Amino acid sequence: MTHAIVADPSGRPIRVGLDVGGTKIDAVAVSSSGDLLARLRRPTGWGEDAVVDSVVEAVTALAAEAGTDLSAIESVGIGIPGLVDAVTGRVLHAVNLGVASLDLADRAAARLGIPVRVENDVKAAALGAAALRGIEGSMAYLNLGTGVAAGIVVDGEIWRGSRGTAGEVGHLSVDPAGRLCGCGQRGCIETFCGGGALARAWDRPGSLPVRDILDAAEAGDEHALALRADLFHGAAAAVRALVLSADVERVIIGGGLTALGDRLEDGVRAALHAGAESSAFMRSLNLDDRIELLPAGSPAAAFGAALVGAATPTKEIVTHG
Template sequence: MRIGLDVGGTKTDAVALDPSGALAGRVRVPTGWGASAVIRTIVEAVALLREDAGIPADEVASIGIGIPGQVEPGTARVVHAVNLGVAELDLYDAVGASLGAPIRVENDVKAAALGASALHGGSGSMAYLNLGTGVAAGIVHNGALIRGVRGTAGEIGHISIDPNGPLCPCGQRGCIEALAGGGSLAQRWGSPGVHPVSDVFSAADAGDARARDLRAGLARAVAAAVRVLVLTVDVDVVVIGGGLTGLGAPLLADVSAELAASAAASPFLRSLRLEERIELLPSGSPAAAVGAALIGDTAGTEVVAHG
């Protein structure tokens, strides 16, 4: 059995894959805040998954952990996982012995990209565009992650597409993340709510001018991200995932319309048929945890950077 964990800002999704790659178990637990709480969350999730799926400890071949933040290549050391309240954490030292199986750690978006590719068939090239609190992408070619020289391949959230746009925490204006990131949208909307971006869409449908502007900016930024990914690495498909995919068909329709509008004036862009090369990851998909399980399967072997 291979276990994979997607450690998110609010919940941790854990799955078990049997030797054939089929899903053999899945549990979700709330994610604690801060390094100590994250460690407890990981240990608890693995214990519950083993119990739920009836997996003896000696039958776990590997454990992969997808987590926000920067993961130093070839290590289990995570830094700047700000959404978890973690400045620095070496997960090998923290949980390696207690979990009783080889572990490997990867950035959560890269893990999700690998999982989405596997669920998509595992062949050809695919970009996974994560729309959550922030915006980032992972790129997979024939089942292998493209990491780049310094592991930053796909970090497109801080490409500025509007120098007069909203201020981004990175210091630039009009970044893709500043327009399409859930955190930025919620801050700019400014109205309290459990699902502020969904509230923006509802208000836009009701005719609210400010909500319409925010919604249009989101579509414009996501469309720009799709163009960047296709024009730089020419992937077969861009799969859109992350928390904002809960918006469903309206989000996909907005982005498709924006892509079609930009292509109307460009025969070259029309030839790329970009609106036909985007998909939404199904709501509730275990892609991130599945990707973590696949990454964990390489624990103990040489890490090869493709890029």
């Protein structure tokens, strides 16, 4: 196992964590004892300079929200999509932010006067979910959003694997004759349960296509019924892959699709249960009892970023798009 993130509890009293997404930044201030002191959301800018501006403005606004100033902040951690070098804090190919190459840690630290560390957003969320749920031992965080990705945490540390791809289940092909995935393969798990893939397959107007699919399925629409089955099948396949490959004790499901609540969780549990009916071995794993959804609005990603900020990275590269 590659040891990559170990939080340091010493230092100044406040740590800041930012979850930088394509449209907004979720920012939290956390005390040295792990208490959430303040939280706010701000829009994210487009392009490299605008992303740096957005980070600096979010940290400054958060300090004001917490009733303090920048001098009280020990560290800033940032979770961001793209290819992240956790040692240098450089971000590559964060396409949803208009970032090709950005030395985010150095540029933000220079303006804030505070140490800044950067991590891939899903891996930061995994760390935060483990901490917030009080999970010891091993767990996986399965992010079901526009795409599908996962991070693995063992004994409070991110497990990257030898090249940083541990937990990359979204691009595991489970149907070679299935839909074409953006990665070039067919039938990847992401093509079954990624929100973007489902929206394209649904191909009807609406602001929340996956919710529309579930509503239409409940009304008996045959196309929606098939896509709903795909959603549950794909998510169940991701859970099985994570448990069978890494033997994690828990799989915490997060990401935008968790807004579906019980409809998602119950469907995934049913798919796991159905998939184990013919296999005593699979039944022995009790997969349907090893999953849980993060509560709606959980600050796990930003909280995990705060832990990253207070950590010492020892592995050079993290790969995830």
